[in-house]
Amino acid sequence: MRAAPLSLLFPALVGVALLLAACGGTSPPPPDPSTPPTVATGAPPGGTSTPPVPPDPLTADPPDGTTALDPSRVEARGLPPGFPTLVWTRGPRTLGVYGRAGGCTEASAQVVEQTAQEVTVHVLQTTTSTGPCTRELRYPPLEVTLAQDLGTRRVVLTGEVR
Template identity: 70%
Template sequence: MRAVGMIVLLATVVLFAAGCGSPGGGGGGDTPPGTPPTVPTGAPPGGTSTPPVPVDPLVADPPPGGTALDPARVTTTGLPAGFPTLVWSRGPRTLGVYGRSGGCTEAAATVVDQTPEAVTVRVTQTTTSTGPCTRELRYPAFELPLTADLGQRRVVLTGEQN
């Protein structure tokens, strides 16, 4: 008797699921059975649209109050791939850069050399644990004091991952 009740319940569920949504039983309104479902794209009906472009964290703006340096004044050849390259100033003696850190990494930045021609900044990403680690990336801002006005000196970014 219990088996018969289960069969009736199962048959009711199957019939209900098959009949939901459309007379054809496909659950897709006017779509014929066997037609694959469509995925909404954000485009208006009958038209096209360009999907929104996500903000690239490697092409950022300086923090409020900072002024971005002309990229032609910044040398990044010594920076590991994927590190942010934006440099900004806040007044004549403060230089700013972004680091890169994450679940098991920390970032740091230091001024390693100042000459009349250039200021060299080292950005590091140091592993702090072998895991398990989350996979997010953060781009902390660092503002570094200079011993003399930046003026028209160029900025050389170097970096390393430990």
């Protein structure tokens, strides 16, 4: 007895596979047009609460053990958009700010001027590599030391992205 050529068997096998697939399952019923669609909200089933919102780093609290400086004493002169403007103190001669860093960038801060009326702190975001880089964004706390107590002086924040 002679075997059937493969070109004759292939269409028959495909037909059997399709027939088996069609008989093996059922399709879900069509949606009822009178029922409004459901939208995932993140709330527990039957509940009305919303999921917690993570804190916004641009309006974050100062780190533990520090005190936020009154925002009326802070001027963000020349600080790039998206940089936090929160300033805190840790004792009379330590100022803190949040930098902006991530993937292939680092953050740093330095005191660039101190007068009897104000202290100017420069916040810098520096690119450390051309990539490939991850896309996370972090706001690391940065602290600088003053030559004299801050007292009632204002704090001027400047910054740049390099």
